[in-house]
Amino acid sequence: MPKEIVLANPRGFCAGVDRAIDIVEKSLEKFDQPVFVRHQVVHNKKVVEDLEKKGVKFVKEIEEIPDNAVAIFSAHGVSKSVEDEARDRKFMYFDATCPLVTKVHLEVQRHARKGRDIVLIGHKGHPEVIGTLGRHPEDSDTNIYLVENYRDIKELDINLKEIAYVTQTTLSVDDTQDLIKALLEKFPTIIGPSADDICYATQNRQDAVKQLSLECEVVLVIGSNTSSNSNRLKELAEKCGTKSFLIDGKEDIDVEAIKNATSLGITAGASAPEEIVQDVISFLYPLGYQSVRNLSENNETMTFKLPKELLD
Numbered sequence: 001m002p003k004e005i006v007l008a009n010p011r012g013f014c015a016g017v018d019r020a021i022d023i024v025e026k027s028l029e030k031f032d033q034p035v036f037v038r039h040q041v042v043h044n045k046k047v048v049e050d051l052e053k054k055g056v057k058f059v060k061e062i063e064e065i066p067d068n069a070v071a072i073f074s075a076h077g078v079s080k081s082v083e084d085e086a087r088d089r090k091f092m093y094f095d096a097t098c099p100l101v102t103k104v105h106l107e108v109q110r111h112a113r114k115g116r117d118i119v120l121i122g123h124k125g126h127p128e129v130i131g132t133l134g135r136h137p138e139d140s141d142t143n144i145y146l147v148e149n150y151r152d153i154k155e156l157d158i159n160l161k162e163i164a165y166v167t168q169t170t171l172s173v174d175d176t177q178d179l180i181k182a183l184l185e186k187f188p189t190i191i192g193p194s195a196d197d198i199c200y201a202t203q204n205r206q207d208a209v210k211q212l213s214l215e216c217e218v219v220l221v222i223g224s225n226t227s228s229n230s231n232r233l234k235e236l237a238e239k240c241g242t243k244s245f246l247i248d249g250k251e252d253i254d255v256e257a258i259k260n261a262t263s264l265g266i267t268a269g270a271s272a273p274e275e276i277v278q279d280v281i282s283f284l285y286p287l288g289y290q291s292v293r294n295l296s297e298n299n300e301t302m303t304f305k306l307p308k309e310l311l312d
């Protein structure tokens with residue numbers, strides 16, 4: 001029986017990841033100072049390793065960045081206190097926060113200004129969530145609450161009449177809709193974005209992996225285990241009843257587990273480079289996967305501008 005690879009579309013890099021990596025690379029090209037990035041610029045092992053080879057230093061906190069360096073914040077966004085500290089230190093810094101995360105930051109600030117308590121749906125400890133929580137103004141009379149699941153919603157104790165919700169950008173679309181429904185049942189007047197704050201890239205990759213899961217016996221999701229949207233793709237494929245593996249690259253492929261699949265689906269999280277997809281395809285060729293089919297066209301056209309100081 002001939003074996004085939006089916007490629008999801010869209011897959012891999014989104015506009016926010018492209019921009020964040022460009023910011024780091026252009027900073028390396030343009031400035032003589034060392035380039036430091038606070039947190040992994042995007043959650044992908046290969047991207048980080050490649051940038052490290054070019055001389056970029058990744059640190060956890062801004063205190064670790066020397067005064068003479070160029071500092072960059074990761075695509076996940078930072079709390080206001082981190083930005084304030086960078087400004088106080090007076091070093092050159094660039095904010096690689098994805099504009100779609102910044103949009104959520106602005107929503108938090110707007111709701112707080114209007115006197116609304118805010119419920120953030122997101123994963124505790126994820127850098128994007130830490131950054132978004134840290135955008136709630138310290139001097140506000142309102143509060144911000146993080147919820148991850150139904151239990152958290154049940155336990156929410158909010159007395160303010162005005163309540164709003166926002167969401168992390170890389171969540172499961174279906175699970176988030178269910179949580180929003182639960183919020184609306186508990187707080188019928190709660191307001192939020194027209195649907196949620198899940199970004200176009202997360203939404204499109206989830207739609208594509210659903211389609212892929214219907215056609216394939218196994219789905220390989222290329223992405224690092226720190227990547228929220230890659231994890232959601234694996235979970236979604238499994239929810240659709242298809243065996244799925246999250247792999248950083250060809251070295252993680254469990255050949256025994258996939259060898260009997262006649263159709264093997266491949267997708268990649270928003271921070272995973274296409275180079276790894278092609279590498280995986282080459283690795284699979286001698287195993288009999290010699291035909292490659294695209295499931296659909298990639299119609300994504302979104303791009304985000306670089307900071308003006310980095311434009312050529």
Ligand code: SF4
Nearest residue numbers: 014016098169199270
């Ligand atoms: S996954 Fe979405 S929010 Fe995250 S960087 Fe890409 S476009 Fe921006």
